[in-house]
Amino acid sequence: MTAMEADGPVRKAALKRILARRGPFTDEAYVPGPEVYDFLSGMKILVIGAGGLGCEILKNLALSGFTDIHVIDMDTIDISNLNRQFLFRQSDVGKSKAIVAAEFIMKRVKGVTITPYFGKIQDKDEDYYSQFGIVICGLDSVEARRWINATLVNMVDINNPESLKPLIDGGTEGFKGQSRVILPTITSCYECSLEMLGKQQTFPMCTIANTPRLPEHCVEWASVLEWPRVFKDKKLDNDNPEHVQWLFDTALRRSREFNISGVTYSLTQGVAKNIIPAIASTNAIIAASCCNEALKIATTCSPYMNNYMMYSGNDSIYTYTFEYEKKDDCPVCGNLASDFEANPEWTLEDLMERLPDSQQVRTKTPSLRTAERNLYLQSPPQLEEATRPNLSKKLKELVSNGQEVSITDPGLPFSVKLRLLY
């Protein structure tokens, strides 16, 4: 590439020009020049997710001077991805997103290397993550974000500045989205802002079982209650059209029984798979914002975002950029337990039923313990059996007012500490 530049036209001229000049808002310590570009093109950057945001992110980085890009995605390509995931074609359906995306970009953009990994982020260890200068996430999973966030926070070694990996996170839903910059241990982290997530749409079990009112209640009845009852050992696969058809038929019958209108195939699919609407334009906006921050962080050619931008496009174009503050009681980057109001008359099971919806916890399979004893452990089986009797005991018999309960979940690489207040 250097040889070509010497003889031929200068490539990436527009980017190089900006990097070669100090701007009015550039930090005083910035030293403009060709070294900045070389540093940028030598930096290893990791992209997590090769879906709607990931395709955009890979394209943007490749056209922003990054040349050593890695990408992780465990998913394969589905036909419903094609309305926005522009690196994939009909003939790619069923193949690895990470591999197809990497090949496409390398074919299109000269001088860029993309190293794909078709698998889970949890397959990789700290050694792997420590090779990157920046990590960008374009994920639709809260659990995966919590995992990578906690992993990067844990990796910070105060004596080694290199161990701090900026994490840039994007997310979209329909016409809305957000992008943010996380400097682990310095700014607020993903876990600090967990309460920003909208409340998950969950329906009380007694409504589903006894008093359905909405078409959604009928679909939940079909998938949560009827499927396991009818097909005892067969796992429901929401991607299997035969299974979805069965859910639709069953939900429709349920709805007629209760005179509820509005059960359609599309609604059944949406509720059963928890489908989130997604369009190309919102992904483009959020991914571009993430990559713009990556470029600024990698080069320091302009100040980067501090630290959160919310975006909404339903009504006009609206962004709100603000500093999300770090929390002392953040289970990942803080050191205090957070308060949780409980009723001493609740059973341990009552408490556990509230955890999946609790803003601080949000875990599906929690194990609980205090400093003195195991309250309930999901595994191994012998300990599960030993702690099971506690489920029906009242909280006041197990935990004293103000005592800390530590909650772990196989999906999370950290524990959440709650101080129970009666």
Next chain:
Amino acid sequence: MIKQHPVGHNNTSPPITTATSSILDDNAVSDQPSETPSTPLAGVAEQFATMLQVDAEQPSTPHVLTARDKKYDRQLRLWAANGQAALEEAHVLLLTASAAGAEILKNLVLPGTGAFTIADDKLVTEDDIDANFFLNDSSLGQPRAVKVTEFLQELNTDSMGHSQILNLRELDGVDSSYWESFSLVIAHQIRPSILMNVAKVLWDKKIPLVLSNSIGFYGYLRIVIPEHTVVESHPDSTVDLRLDCPWPELEHFADAINMDALDEIDHAHVPYVVILLKYLKQWKAEHGGSPPSIYAEKNQFKDLIRSGIRSSDPENFDEAIAAVLRATQKTTVPITSVLNDPRAQNLHENSTKFWILARAAADFVAKEGNLPLSGTLPDMKADSLRYIALQTVYRNKAVRDRDWVKQRVAELLSALDRPTDAILDDEIETFCKFSRYIVVIDGRSLEEEYNPETAKAKLILSGLREENGLMPIYLGFRAVEIFEERNERFPGSLENTEDDAKNLESIALEIVKSLGGDSLGESASQVLKEFVRAGSGELHNISSLLGGFGAQEVVKLITRQYVPMKNTVVFDGIQSKSEVWEL
């Protein structure tokens, strides 16, 4: 962990199929009649039995999703089949095959916009390839319009791509009928002096024009359209309960439920709408017919409701208390300016469907004092029977209101000598459902914006003085346009930038003075330096972001769903902020 519920219908569902039968077995789809659930509330519901007739849906047959349904599923959940149909009928023209232009088109081709045309006469350079994903090294030296069209076409065979070699500096010479084949025109970084006449032609033909520009960390987008109307604005909620003015059937429904006679479980399942109606009636009777109005009264009213709680699970009463503020608000007609608009009041042969519908709604309001009811009932703690019965009361009223509007629309159409089915029933239903949230945007022309006599001078000048505001970026784009026109190059494109910086600053000052201002301000002069730093350089991230903004607004304009911005947006990639103004 399922809680047992005493009012259960657990055992009422017929056995559907056995674990051994294949779920594809046709027999598995049982047609057994469902049993009538029997609960203590059945008596209440019987009174409304005639209402409880759900649309006669046919038994389901295996659902066949087309490849198209599957491919577009995630967007159909936002703009539905009618929005998609509008998109598939559209033909979008892009003037200038730039990176930002290609990114806008990318986000329109992917969701299946019917056709696009790219017009440009430049040949592909290295700079183009570096910034534009829809070119590669093999494109060098070839016509830009042709190559970008080819690469975009690969994204979606449902979208038909065309390219035209057109000299964008001579757009004035294009026959005005040329524009009529397009539903919308996008123009990237074209001088206003060239664009002004085209903009006028498009304005007169009511064809939306979207302008974009991308320089360094700054992005700009402007929508030019004389009038845009939206029925499906997709508000967060269309709930309209009318608790302050219940119609007879709703009152009757509430009266028929005798709370005192209910056992604890039924009492805890009375829908909060009924609770509110009952206590409001009681309150009014005790307060000379007026509802709680001042803050203290509303608190007293909440206490009154609270006093009725009997069960240990008072979720329905909690919902009622939480809804007191909304329930005691008078139901208003929020869109009177639209209903009184001369375009609704003085219909003529060219009136659009929207204004005919608006006129029918205005006539409905004149008769009833309120807009047609949306008929939407939010979910609330209730047993199925009473919830559905109550929902039916709301829906029946919505149907009656809608039928009146349909009748009126037919009369209006006849008076205009148009067929009475020129507006479909579906369209009338949608209009009635969203009538509280309809939107009319009266745009401003490019001419009005650029002429100092009609420009929004006050808005611009005060914006320039705002701390960290983005108006300086708007001024910067305007100044760069003039600089480029005078010098045939962009500021900052030479090695020495100082002269350009001074020159650009004096141009910006000319603009400010023409608007009645006297100085630039510190923030504006810094932003101008940032423009000079970039030269004409396009940063891909900013162009890609504009591609998102632009496509999103185009989709809104074409589908007539959601609300477009009025009318200019600027993105600042340094502060990571955007701002919208009506200029």
